[in-house]
Amino acid sequence: MNKIHRLIGVAFIAVSLFCAVLLSISLKNYVDVTEARSIIPGHIHVSEIRIPTIPDESHDVTVQVFYNITNPSKLTILITSIEYSFYMDNKSDPRTLDEKLEDSWVDMGQFTLPKERAYALRPGESITIPVNMTVDGDTVFISRLNNTRDGKYHPVLFTTVRYTYEHIEITEVVRRVPYLEGWTKGIDPYDS
Amino acid sequence: MKDGQKESIRTIPRPRKGIYAVLHSIVWGTASGVIVAYFFFSAFFPEFSPFPTGDVGFAFLAVPVFCGFIMGVMLSEYELNVVIYASFVLTMISLAFIFLTVFLPLITGTVTDIAHLASGEQQRQAIVLSSIFVLPISVIGGIFGKAFGDSYLPSDEERAIRRMLAKDTRKWHEMLQTYFEEKREEEKKERRAKEEKAPEEEQNEEV
Numbered sequence: 001m002n003k004i005h006r007l008i009g010v011a012f013i014a015v016s017l018f019c020a021v022l023l024s025i026s027l028k029n030y031v032d033v034t035e036a037r038s039i040i041p042g043h044i045h046v047s048e049i050r051i052p053t054i055p056d057e058s059h060d061v062t063v064q065v066f067y068n069i070t071n072p073s074k075l076t077i078l079i080t081s082i083e084y085s086f087y088m089d090n091k092s093d094p095r096t097l098d099e100k101l102e103d104s105w106v107d108m109g110q111f112t113l114p115k116e117r118a119y120a121l122r123p124g125e126s127i128t129i130p131v132n133m134t135v136d137g138d139t140v141f142i143s144r145l146n147n148t149r150d151g152k153y154h155p156v157l158f159t160t161v162r163y164t165y166e167h168i169e170i171t172e173v174v175r176r177v178p179y180l181e182g183w184t185k186g187i188d189p190y191d192s
Numbered sequence: 193m194k195d196g197q198k199e200s201i202r203t204i205p206r207p208r209k210g211i212y213a214v215l216h217s218i219v220w221g222t223a224s225g226v227i228v229a230y231f232f233f234s235a236f237f238p239e240f241s242p243f244p245t246g247d248v249g250f251a252f253l254a255v256p257v258f259c260g261f262i263m264g265v266m267l268s269e270y271e272l273n274v275v276i277y278a279s280f281v282l283t284m285i286s287l288a289f290i291f292l293t294v295f296l297p298l299i300t301g302t303v304t305d306i307a308h309l310a311s312g313e314q315q316r317q318a319i320v321l322s323s324i325f326v327l328p329i330s331v332i333g334g335i336f337g338k339a340f341g342d343s344y345l346p347s348d349e350e351r352a353i354r355r356m357l358a359k360d361t362r363k364w365h366e367m368l369q370t371y372f373e374e375k376r377e378e379e380k381k382e383r384r385a386k387e388e389k390a391p392e393e394e395q396n397e398e399v
Contacts, residue, residue, distance in 0.1 A: 019230035019231070030297070031296055031297050034310040037310055038302075168239055170310070
């Protein structure tokens with residue numbers, strides 16, 4: 001080996017070590033994202049639904065849905081969008097939920113934010129996000145919404161959540177997270 | 193010539209030279225394998241890399257050729273087969289790193305379902321299939337590197353051998369020159385002697 005060999009060898013080993021460091025960072029990101037992708041969908045919940053009493057169907061009605069999202073992963077996530085399809089079950093209809101779902105659709109609620117203004121959730125943090133939906137008065141949809149049994153609403157929701165990571169350019173989509181608790185137990189009308 | 197070669201080989205005994213060859217091919221093969229693995233991972237999964245390295249074609253073609261070339265230069269003091277074995281080590285190391293990186297969440301039990309991996313199925317197939325071609329591409333780079341190293345960056349040992357060979361050749365030339373000069377002188381002397389003898393013989397014949 002001569003001097004030039006040694007010089008090339010040292011430079012090459014240095015590049016190799018640098019690449020090893022970058023590879024380990026990439027690997028950490030990859031494992032963390034994989035972990036986040038698998039556990040975050042289980043931590044998206046509807047914590048509360050506020051449906052007011054509707055004495056008059058000619059007026060617009062605003063429904064509030066509160067989402068509780070916890071970030072159990074090791075990465076900071078940014079929630080950029082939540083959208084849901086709101087269905088109200090008609091308990092007097094004897095068909096199964098799947099069969100009558102189309103006739104129970106009320107409206108969609110959603111919000112979308114750019115990454116810079118998105119809800120940031122650090123590892124281990126929880127957040128409650130309200131997502132409003134306004135149903136127009138004098139429509140078939142408000143009639144569907146104004147459907148109670150024993151004084152309780154029985155809503156069904158399917159939610160799609162989009163989130164991204166603070167330093168990793170990936171947008172994750174959690175599709176059609178069902179909310180059936182209100183459908184089984186019923187929700188009392190909310191009167192502020 | 194033979195003396196010169198014997199002297200330079202004597203500096204590293206034959207069995208030790210074999211061990212050095214194995215060690216060097218492992219060291220340079222591993223260093224190159226890490227670089228190739230990073231560039232592959234970074235090209236196929238740029239979103240996870242702190243410094244995305246860009247095009248897949250660059251990682252697929254240029255990086256194995258470059259690493260093979262440097263490896264060939266570094267191993268130029270050994271025979272060509274050592275460079276090829278080192279290319280094999282490079283391929284094995286890079287394949288191991290790529291497989292380990294892509295499937296690590298499954299191996300460590302972070303996730304149990306392959307569908308939860310942050311990489312897409314097509315991406316995984318592409319990276320695994322293309323990493324197999326690292327071997328022929330790095331071998332080509334290694335051969336070029338070895339040729340370059342032999343021609344322009346010979347090792348100190350190789351240089352000493354060449355110097356001795358040149359010295360021997362010069363000596364041979366000088367010896368041949370003196371041999372031919374002596375022969376020519378002898379011929380001249382013989383010719384002169386013949387020429388001197390020729391008139392005497394003529395006189396004798398006349399007498």
